[in-house]
Amino acid sequence: MSPRGLFIVLEGPEGSGKSTLATPLADRMRAAGAEPVLVREPGGTRAGEIARQAVLDPEHPVSPVAELFLYLAARAELVATVIRPALGAGRVVLSDRFSLSTEAYQMVGRGLPAETVLPANRAAAGGLRPDLTLILDVAPEVGRARQVAAGKPLDRLDAESLEFHRRVREFYRQVRDDGVRHLDATRPPDRLLQEAWEAVVALDEQRFAAARS
Numbered sequence: 001m002s003p004r005g006l007f008i009v010l011e012g013p014e015g016s017g018k019s020t021l022a023t024p025l026a027d028r029m030r031a032a033g034a035e036p037v038l039v040r041e042p043g044g045t046r047a048g049e050i051a052r053q054a055v056l057d058p059e060h061p062v063s064p065v066a067e068l069f070l071y072l073a074a075r076a077e078l079v080a081t082v083i084r085p086a087l088g089a090g091r092v093v094l095s096d097r098f099s100l101s102t103e104a105y106q107m108v109g110r111g112l113p114a115e116t117v118l119p120a121n122r123a124a125a126g127g128l129r130p131d132l133t134l135i136l137d138v139a140p141e142v143g144r145a146r147q148v149a150a151g152k153p154l155d156r157l158d159a160e161s162l163e164f165h166r167r168v169r170e171f172y173r174q175v176r177d178d179g180v181r182h183l184d185a186t187r188p189p190d191r192l193l194q195e196a197w198e199a200v201v202a203l204d205e206q207r208f209a210a211a212r213s
């Protein structure tokens, strides 16, 4: 019997360090004998990359409901063709964003009604829920300053108002759920990595046993 898969998600505002954390976290998993599948949202499939281009293009804004469904189309395809098969094969999947981002940005940020967003969001995830969600917390001013310092071109969501990003951050800060851990993302990357790694190991000590010695 193959081991069950593990689904781990990184969440948090722009510039909180999700992408920075994903690579060394995956490296640690590898060093511990697991071969993680690393995905990012939106994207990771052909349809998902097309949706990504459409949704993030600052030159061609889309309406809030179209934005919602572009993200969800990308996610539905990623779940069906990449995440589910990998989990089914017993792999660890590490995703840079997932369903919580839709609640944060399209529901709370854009103000779309919960009765529109939540059922559609569940449908896109196909009933899949993360085993562990690490929420990186940083003030929008700090996240923005980091992006600017790194010379990252601002996409359509990055370029939203500070008010929008404050609502997003407050939403994330208030999430309390099974399997959700909040990390203070103002700390240095190696500290964050250590905390993230401890949370991952606690999830499945046996799978990551090689790393404990």
Ligand SMILES: Nc1ncnc2c1ncn2[C@@H]1O[C@H](COP(=O)(O)OP(=O)(O)O)[C@@H](O)[C@H]1O
Pocket (backbone or CB within 6 Å): 012, 013, 014, 015, 016, 017, 018, 019, 020, 021, 146, 147, 149, 150, 185, 186, 187, 188, 189, 192
């Ligand atoms: N813990 C940290 N402390 C200071 N700067 C960081 C930290 N984590 C990431 N950064 C920097 O902030 C910028 C945004 O990080 P990134 O990982 O792209 O954020 P996200 O993927 O959450 O938008 C990058 O230039 C990165 O080097």
Ligand SMILES: [Mg+2]
Pocket (backbone or CB within 6 Å): 018, 019, 020, 096
């Ligand atoms: Mg990123």
